[in-house]
Amino acid sequence: MWRRVVSASHFTFAHKSIANNKDVCKLKFWEAFTTEIPLKEKGTFQRDKTPFITFVLGGPGSGKGTQCMKIVENFGFTHLSAGDLLRREIASNSADGTMILNTIKEGKIVPSELTIRLIQKEMESSDNYKFLIDGFPRSEENRIAFEQIMGVEPDIVLFFDCPEDEMVKRVLNRNQGRVDDNIVTIKKRLKVFDALNLPVVKYYMEKGKLYKIKAVGTVDEIYKQVYPVFASLNFEQQVRE
Numbered sequence: 215m216w217r218r219v220v221s222a223s224h225f226t227f228a229h230k231s232i233a234n235n236k237d238v239c240k241l242k243f244w245e246a247f248t249t250e251i252p253l254k255e256k257g258t259f260q261r262d263k264t265p266f267i268t269f270v271l272g273g274p275g276s277g278k279g280t281q282c283m284k285i286v287e288n289f290g291f292t293h294l295s296a297g298d299l300l301r302r303e304i305a306s307n308s309a310d311g312t313m314i315l316n317t318i319k320e321g322k323i324v325p326s327e328l329t330i331r332l333i334q335k336e337m338e339s340s341d342n343y344k345f346l347i348d349g350f351p352r353s354e355e356n357r358i359a360f361e362q363i364m365g366v367e368p369d370i371v372l373f374f375d376c377p378e379d380e381m382v383k384r385v386l387n388r389n390q391g392r393v394d395d396n397i398v399t400i401k402k403r404l405k406v407f408d409a410l411n412l413p414v415v416k417y418y419m420e421k422g423k424l425y426k427i428k429a430v431g432t433v434d435e436i437y438k439q440v441y442p443v444f445a446s447l448n449f450e451q452q453v454r455e
């Protein structure tokens with residue numbers, strides 16, 4: 215079970231070592247060291263907080279989803295993969311399903327309003343305030359629409375910079391049964407990425423919001439560059455109990 219703790223490392227350590235067995239003891243210990251309201255009311259408390267939004271960008275296969283899982287584990291973010299939300303729409307046989315499927319097969323970009331509606335729904339129904347928005351915005355048009363509809367900008371943007379041959383290799387080995395993980399569609403996706411997504415990366419670089427991560431090496435080697443970004447922002451870290 216995961217529970218949020220204050221970021222100071224000695225609290226984390228004490229919490230880990232003392233609260234070993236009984237859940238009730240864990241809760242009392244937790245309450246003694248925090249001014250936050252008890253966990254069962256956490257949702258209300260967190261909705262009052264301004265959201266902290268991280269856009270996670272990078273080409274297909276650059277490792278966005280893989281690194282997001284580690285950030286979630288260590289820093290308690292909610293991971294919203296735009297691609298996963300769109301695939302869920304297809305699977306649920308929604309009215310837009312066929313159009314989304316055809317767009318993904320072609321490696322093109324789904325209309326902004328649709329993707330933003332899915333992201334917005336998830337954010338509004340979440341009791342968290344820290345979000346990783348993975349694989350979005352994919353174009354300047356996406357970005358501008360998000361900022362207009364949501365009325366917010368991301369706090370930070372991660373960019374996983376990976377050579378094309380490595381991305382192709384990873385996607386072809388992904389084995390998730392995706393309709394777009396084939397060499398023909400990958401080539402189209404890479405073109406779309408260069409033409410439409412890199413301008414978004416450039417925009418956030420010029421705004422001083424971009425953290426560029428060299429996305430080669432093992433998952434852990436790459437995460438060593440990611441971890442300090444969030445640790446330096448003093449987010450509460452998670453400990454396993």
Ligand SMILES: Nc1ncnc2c1ncn2[C@@H]1O[C@H](COP(=O)(O)OP(=O)(O)O)[C@@H](O)[C@H]1O
Pocket residue numbers: 272273274275276277278279280281384385387388389429430431432433436
């Ligand atoms: N550093 C890495 N080295 C080798 N393979 C990786 C690495 N990071 C991720 N992968 C694998 O590459 C594939 C694509 O990663 P994924 O996280 O899905 O990328 P993205 O979300 O950017 O498309 C997955 O099969 C994943 O397990």
Ligand SMILES: O=c1ccn([C@@H]2O[C@H](COP(=O)(O)OP(=O)(O)O)[C@@H](O)[C@H]2O)c(=O)[nH]1
Pocket residue numbers: 272273274275278279295296297298300317318319321322323324325329348349350351352394403
């Ligand atoms: O905001 C988004 C995110 C994804 N997609 C579509 O969904 C596909 C898969 O996106 P995902 O982020 O899952 O791919 P990844 O980069 O992780 O391989 C993309 O190629 C697009 O066709 C889209 O249209 N808009």
Ligand SMILES: [Mg+2]
Pocket residue numbers: 278279295297349
């Ligand atoms: Mg992904």
